[in-house]
Amino acid sequence: MVLKCCKVFFLIFLILSSCSPKFHFSEISYVQDFILDSYKINKGKKEILSLMKESFCEISKKDFEIQKYKLEEDDVLNISIFHPIRKDLEEKIQKLSDLNFFQIKNGKINIPNFDEIFILGLQIEEVAHLITSKFTDEIKNVKVFVNLKKSKEKTVEIVGLIHGIHKIDEKTTIFDILSKIGLPPNCDLFKSCIIRDNKKLLIDFVKLLKEGDMNENILLRDSDKIFIPGDGESKIFVMGEVSKQSLINMPLGTITLKEAILKAGGFLHSSNTNSIQIIRTAFFNPKIYNINFSDIIALPDRAILLIPGDIIYVAATPITDWNRFVNDILPSFALFDSTFNGVKNLRFIINE
Known part of the structure; x- marks a missing residue:
């Protein structure tokens, strides 16, 4: 089973490596930008999704x-009336209510001696007012009371x-x-x-x-x-000169850079800790932070935060040709993105 998965991963890698699109980025960001973005991350999910360049609908008041409830098809109303003289009419309407006569069909209810009344989508108060106006055309001093007896x-x-x-x-x-x-x-x-x-x-x-x-x-x-979703949906990938290249779960949406390195077993002796790359979002146009680990080691956790989809690459030697680095290494990230991105599961649920 493991061998089969490895073969699949390798084939995907070869296909992605041979694709013609090139990866581009506008500039390299440094520790100051990483710290500023970390403080944005502290504000919560909205800022994180913005950094991930994911769309969402904001909630409102x-x-x-x-x-207020709006009436729907097959709802059943309880209707009663009061009239100082027409007790017979009161009893008739009440008996019909007891028999669930006032059920909405094709958006309408039927009131004896009146045409069908369209009430679908109306509120209870609006229905009471509408029925009162119908009665008032024929009989004065009628009071109408309406409530919802049964609903979907x-x-x-x-x-x-x-x-x-x-x-x-x-x-x-x-x-x-x-x-x-x-x-x-x-x-x-x-x-x-x-x-x-x-x-x-x-x-x-x-x-x-x-x-x-x-x-x-x-x-x-x-x-x-x-x-x-399960706890494998939000991940980062640590690779390069670390003890164990790792996919790391982060079910709360954030993790510190120091914690990520620790979970990957720490740096190898061959690592160049002056050149840690954090690649973030926008697959064909990633934002890359170039971090010197000594610059952040004393910073508080809230200043060195990672977000889902981040890829941490620890180099062995300083990177001199950034365009070549990006185009050589990002096919691996495409594999990471296409294989482990849990948003695909959500697309089936929301019928996209």
């Missing part, structure tokens, strides 16, 4: 507002590492559902997201669940999908 069940679907369908109401939040189902320890909170109308909403699950930031706790809507 409306995502925290309880929506609202649900959200959990996909990815865990699966399930859960009932919600207009007040159910993400935190309510996640507290109910309980997340496994091997999930990737950074790549977790809400999919609504085939779009990924920008929800920072790390801030919500690790920091208790309720500014991320939006209300769920019917047919939302909550994507919870």
Whole structure:
């Protein structure tokens, strides 16, 4: 099995190595830029996705507002009226309500002695006003009361590492559902997201669940999908003159450069720690930081942060021809990107 996988990887590498497109970059960035970008990373998922050049839909105030219910097909209404004299009419309407007579079909309900009334998409108060106006044309002093007797069940679907369908109401939040189902320890909170109308909403699950930031706790809507991937979705790749070239999981979306080097077993004696390259995003136009490890060794962790997709390359000798370096080494990164990028799983879920 291992041999088979290696053969596949090797074939992909050969194909990618022979591709005609060349890789270009505008300039080399140095430690100051790396530190500035690290402080952006500290702000959370929005800044990280911007650095990764990934698209997303930002949440708004409306995502925290309880929506007034709008009537849907097959909803059943309970309608009653009050009239100081026409008790017979009161009883008739009440009996029909008891028999579930006022069910929306083709967007309409049928009121005795009146034409069908189109109410699909209206709110309960609007329906009461509309029916009152119909009665008032024929009978004065009628008061109409309407409430929702039966409606379509609202649900959200959990996909990815865990699966399930859960009932919600207009007040159910993400935190309510996640507290109910309980997340496994091997999930990737950074790549977790809400999919609504085939779009990924920008929800920072790390801030919500690790920091208790309720500014991320939006209300769920019917047919939302909550994507919870496994912990292999967010990774960095450490290669070059280290003890063990490694793919390193980072389920919270960040890891420090020092921690990444440590997880890769540390530097080899042949390594040139004055020339550590961090290649970030934009496959055909990457941003490359050239870092001297001695410049960052005393810096706080928040100043030396990596993000998913970063590739750390520890050179053996100083790099003099950057264009040649990029074009020689990035086919390996294409292999890393095409083989391990978990976003592909998400594309099937959101029907892209």
